[in-house]
Amino acid sequence: MKVLQVAAEVFPLVKTGGLADVVGALPQALAAVGADVRLLLPGLPAILAGIETPSLVCELGPMFGAGRVRLLRGMLAPALPVYVVDAPYLYDRPGNPYLAADGAEWADNLQRFALLGWVAAHVAAGELDPGWQPDVLHAHDWHAALACAYVAARPVRSVATVFTVHNLAFHGLFSPTDFFLLGLPSRFMAPSALEFHGQFSFIKAGLKFASRITTVSPTYAQEIRTPELGSGLDGVIRARGNHVSGILNGVDPEVWSPASDAQIAAHFSAADLGGKAQCKAALQQALGLTVDAGAPLFTIVSRLTSQKGLDLVLDALPDLLHQGAQFAVQGSGDAVLEHAFRQAMAQHPGRVAVRLGYDENFAHQMIAGADAMLVPSRFEPCGLTQLYALRYGTVPVVRRVGGLADTVVDASDDHLRQDRATGFVFGPATADALGRAMQRAVVAFRQPTLWQQLMRRGMAQNFSWEPVAQQYLALYHEAVVTL
Structure with missing residues (x-):
């Protein structure tokens, strides 16, 4: 052919x-x-x-x-x-x-x-x-x-x-x-x-x-x-x-692999997650965030547009930070969104970080070092960020739409019992729905055994x-x- x-x-x-x-x-x-x-x-x-x-x-x-x-x-x-x-x-x-x-x-x-x-x-x-x-x-x-x-x-x-x-x-x-x-x-x-x-x-x-x-x-x-x-x-x-x-x-396994990625601070795998903590600490330091292993770190790597649901993130961000989480975003796009994220960083130093523009190498560090990856899109034809996140043991929080619905299994009680869960999925395109999904993620993060189950199940997915x-x-x- x-x-x-x-x-x-x-x-x-x-x-x-x-x-x-x-x-x-x-x-x-x-x-x-x-x-x-x-x-x-x-x-x-x-x-x-x-x-x-x-x-x-x-x-x-x-x-x-x-x-x-x-x-x-x-x-x-x-x-x-x-x-x-x-x-x-x-x-x-x-x-x-x-x-x-x-x-x-x-x-x-x-x-x-x-x-x-x-x-x-x-x-x-x-x-x-x-x-x-x-x-x-x-x-x-x-x-x-x-x-x-x-x-x-x-x-x-x-x-x-x-x-x-x-x-x-x-x-x-x-x-x-x-x-x-x-x-x-x-x-x-x-x-x-x-x-x-x-x-x-x-x-x-x-x-x-x-x-x-x-x-x-x-x-x-x-x-x-x-x-x-x-x-x-x-x-x-x-x-x-x-x-x-x-x-x-x-996903190209030669480009996206935590076991061999030259862009990240330490290598790791589903069998040995130790390097993940080093990647998180290195990312927090690079972004000017407080280096704190106990703070769940949520990240976004995306074009900054309404399609990607980033206005929902801004609305839900205060509650997320109130739960002790950190947040970082890399991307560029809508000037209003860029300004709003910069304001959030100024209001929450050490808790919120913003990198405007796109840096392919640093995107690897963002994905490898985060605990959770936000993809709250209003529509998403496929989405690759959540696939990369799964490869790196970074738990996706996504809206039930397009390719996000096809690739992330919600951490419901049934899916957790069946060891099928890989992330947190929400329905309506509202800040409240996103906020509830992020709160579920924070609660799960506080349970190391459960969180590692989610990480390993995500890393086991085959998207070759x-x-x-x-x-x-x-x-x-x-x-x-x-x-």
């Missing part, structure tokens, strides 16, 4: 969230189970710098506003072939893949990601690199979704397409006056295709035209069929019926990529057979 994976970011070269982790791990996992996988990425500066032995595949000339476009091929360590769209006018700029340094979207994002989709479709057709043609084109999120429309626009469809929704909240919406820039037939600017409430939507290209659609957890695949979480596209998704499914993300890759392979075969 030959598979072309298409995305805008990849760990460790460019990362804004969980998408990069998935794109960094899934192709490698697919290759490990026998697939012939290649990855297609935009030529962002960090990607061009990180690809080994790049060589020219073809010159594409001027297109999508760029005077010169080339397709390169190289290797992403350890052994993944990668195509890179080299278009300096569109990609050689500071900021992240989608936003300028001031937080504003790049004005030419339409052209930047239309080019990515156009190249993907033509690689998939065997036209740009005749020596290799995939059976399946797998596009990730709205940035790559237009590839599915370009494939569908061809008179003869020669490749199956799979589209993965990592977060339906981001559509990739653009003005209808710019539709001509895509080079698609005019019939695609219709409600039955890309049109969306007077604009056109990149993500709708994947939802309408992909052979199969996946989300990154089974529960999220059901939630996006509803008006509450369908972001206005629930009708489109329901219409696809059983062509929409959920496959839970995995191998079974995930097998599920994707089965889906690819299904899509190819029904092409």
